[in-house]
Amino acid sequence: MSEKGESGTAISARLREQSFDELETRRFDCAIIGGGITGAGIAREATLRGLSVALIEAEDFASGTSSRSSKLIHGGLRYLAQGEVKLVRETALERKRVHRMAPHLAEPAWMVVPVHSRAGLLKFRAAIGAYEKLGAVADADRHRNWTGEELAREEPALDRKRYPFACAYREYVTDDARLVLANLRAAVGRGAVAINHASVRELVCESGAATGVVAECGLTGRRVRVRAATIVNAAGPWVEAVRRLEDPAAKSVLHLSKGVHVVVPQEKLPVRNLLILTASDRRSVFAIPRGDVVYLGTTDTSYSAAATLWPAIDLSDVAYLLEPLTRYLSTGPLSPNDCVGAWAGLRPLVAQKGKAAVEISRRDEIWIGPAGVVTVAGGKLTGYRRMANDVVDRVFVLMGRTATLPASDEDEVLPGGAFSGDLATLAAELAANPKIHQSAAERLARLYGAEAHEVLALGSEAVVSGGSLLRGEVEWAVEREGAARLEDVLYRRTRVALYGAALREPLVQPVADLMALRLGWDEARSSLEVARVRKQLRADLSFNDDKDAASGVH
Numbered sequence: 001m002s003e004k005g006e007s008g009t010a011i012s013a014r015l016r017e018q019s020f021d022e023l024e025t026r027r028f029d030c031a032i033i034g035g036g037i038t039g040a041g042i043a044r045e046a047t048l049r050g051l052s053v054a055l056i057e058a059e060d061f062a063s064g065t066s067s068r069s070s071k072l073i074h075g076g077l078r079y080l081a082q083g084e085v086k087l088v089r090e091t092a093l094e095r096k097r098v099h100r101m102a103p104h105l106a107e108p109a110w111m112v113v114p115v116h117s118r119a120g121l122l123k124f125r126a127a128i129g130a131y132e133k134l135g136a137v138a139d140a141d142r143h144r145n146w147t148g149e150e151l152a153r154e155e156p157a158l159d160r161k162r163y164p165f166a167c168a169y170r171e172y173v174t175d176d177a178r179l180v181l182a183n184l185r186a187a188v189g190r191g192a193v194a195i196n197h198a199s200v201r202e203l204v205c206e207s208g209a210a211t212g213v214v215a216e217c218g219l220t221g222r223r224v225r226v227r228a229a230t231i232v233n234a235a236g237p238w239v240e241a242v243r244r245l246e247d248p249a250a251k252s253v254l255h256l257s258k259g260v261h262v263v264v265p266q267e268k269l270p271v272r273n274l275l276i277l278t279a280s281d282r283r284s285v286f287a288i289p290r291g292d293v294v295y296l297g298t299t300d301t302s303y304s305a306a307a308t309l310w311p312a313i314d315l316s317d318v319a320y321l322l323e324p325l326t327r328y329l330s331t332g333p334l335s336p337n338d339c340v341g342a343w344a345g346l347r348p349l350v351a352q353k354g355k356a357a358v359e360i361s362r363r364d365e366i367w368i369g370p371a372g373v374v375t376v377a378g379g380k381l382t383g384y385r386r387m388a389n390d391v392v393d394r395v396f397v398l399m400g401r402t403a404t405l406p407a408s409d410e411d412e413v414l415p416g417g418a419f420s421g422d423l424a425t426l427a428a429e430l431a432a433n434p435k436i437h438q439s440a441a442e443r444l445a446r447l448y449g450a451e452a453h454e455v456l457a458l459g460s461e462a463v464v465s466g467g468s469l470l471r472g473e474v475e476w477a478v479e480r481e482g483a484a485r486l487e488d489v490l491y492r493r494t495r496v497a498l499y500g501a502a503l504r505e506p507l508v509q510p511v512a513d514l515m516a517l518r519l520g521w522d523e524a525r526s527s528l529e530v531a532r533v534r535k536q537l538r539a540d541l542s543f544n545d546d547k548d549a550a551s552g553v554h
């Protein structure tokens with residue numbers, strides 16, 4: 001699917017058959033199973049070190065856990081309380097690197113911790129001081145304390161009678177799915193072949209050693225055998241299913257944990273910064289503003305059923321996330337009926353005997369199977385680059401080769417990351433176009449970074465009048481980012497399904513029509529795509545179907 005020429009990093013959904021041809025005819029150094037952040041990071045790292053790579057993703061890129069996170073590139077302050085000093089330090093330093101590589105995908109923001117008393121503030125400042133030291137936080141980004149008028153100005157919705165103090169420290173907000181795409185495109189720019197909607201069904205072994213995989217296209221049924229010197233299993237919550245292709249008796253290594261987020265309109269929850277609230281069980285819940293909405297998350301409950309892309313969101317999950325609002329904000333309670341979007345994902349945690357999901361370390365682990373397949377799981381979005389480094393080191397050992405190129409150049413900018421100044425400056429540049437509203441410019445800057453100019457050049461008119469989604473974004477998603485299904489565009493390339501609230505339903509058919517033109521869909525295929533997305537959009541908010549229960553929960 002890589003289209004060299006105009007843009008070497010393009011993944012074009014129009015050229016899928018060519019990608020399958022390449023997968024079938026080339027012999028790769030490394031075949032990666034899974035196109036979440038783990039697989040995408042490994043693909044980028046391996047190509048940077050000179051390896052040829054094929055990446056095969058069963059559904060869409062980032063359709064698993066890597067589009068369902070809290071979307072924070074963070075040092076994980078709460079892991080400090082669990083004594084995970086090494087993890088905190090490593091992730092705090094990694095987030096700086098991600099910011100340098102893709103400033104549009106690691107946007108600095110203040111995380112506000114409301115505090116009851118002066119003594120509480122002092123205690124918190126001691127912890128945050130240690131955290132900032134571990135992460136070598138720059139002076140300008142060090143925490144600040146807000147009280148009185150300053151707090152009223154900075155976070156007016158906070159109930160200042162209960163919380164007269166607040167400490168604000170730096171975190172970075174990302175778009176997880178787009179971070180995956182940026183890494184994948186960087187790998188494709190160095191010759192990798194990346195295909196989505198193609199599931200690995202079998203492992204090919206010769207004399208007991210894995211020498212390839214059989215992948216099946218989920219759209220056409222085409223099956224190809226992909227030959228590779230090494231195989232990496234980066235299938236997230238599904239790593240165990242893939243391990244059993246290699247060793248049917250492989251023991252369980254994962255403990256899955258479900259995490260839910262809900263989305264409410266900004267006008268009902270007018271927070272300005274990222275906010276940490278304490279839930280009824282003393283866990284932290286984040287409130288994160290994004291454009292016209294705020295999302296709240298997350299839950300952390302053990303999930304014992306088979307891994308699925310769409311874990312059910314229960315009314316109890318939603319009630320848990322909304323409950324703290326009544327204790328922190330002066331804006332009154334919200335009910336599940338106020339939610340305009342929701343998502344749930346599964347954390348692929350490395351199991352620790354006797355520990356509940358909330359207590360399990362977020363560390364990652366690598367296993368080498370009997371046929372030499374490298375399996376990797378655990379970790380965090382934030383630490384993906386270091387994880388990828390470790391996996392590629394193992395790949396070189398398995399190949400019996402010495403890496404001739406050094407581990408990744410941390411300053412190599414990801415697609416979209418090459419702009420000077422901050423996101424606000426980029427948005428102002430985009431808003432200089434009279435057709436682009438300020439809010440649309442901000443959204444485009446966040447999603448596409450420097451590439452927003454190219455997106456606009458593909459079509460700056462709105463897909464539906466009054467909406468902010470532009471025709472160029474749909475074209476870009478298909479031609480540059482491999483979007484082959486309607487869901488890919490609405491859920492992961494543009495985030496309309498997550499943050500679009502009222503406008504997403506009117507967009508479903510027009511976006512399908514644009515994709516149909518590009519991809520040559522017939523009537524039946526278009527109808528199928530539309531029906532699938534509508535069904536999922538309804539399912540996202542189906543916790544409200546029990547209307548009586550929903551209106552009674554505060």
Ligand code: FAD
Pocket residue numbers: 033034035036037038039056057058059060061062063064065066067068069070071072073074198199200201234235236237238242257258259260298345346347348377378379380381382383
């Ligand atoms: P996935 O993203 O699930 O990718 C695995 C992929 O493998 C899937 O796309 C799947 O379709 C594919 N696959 C499976 N089987 C096959 C097959 N047979 N053939 C081909 N492909 C296959 N981390 C942070 O740093 N910050 C956060 O704010 C944060 N918040 C989180 C909040 C929640 C609710 C959750 C659940 C996690 C959060 N995390 C966060 C952790 C982070 O999201 C995960 O660690 C990370 O996304 C895992 O990525 P992955 O690539 O390993 O798995």
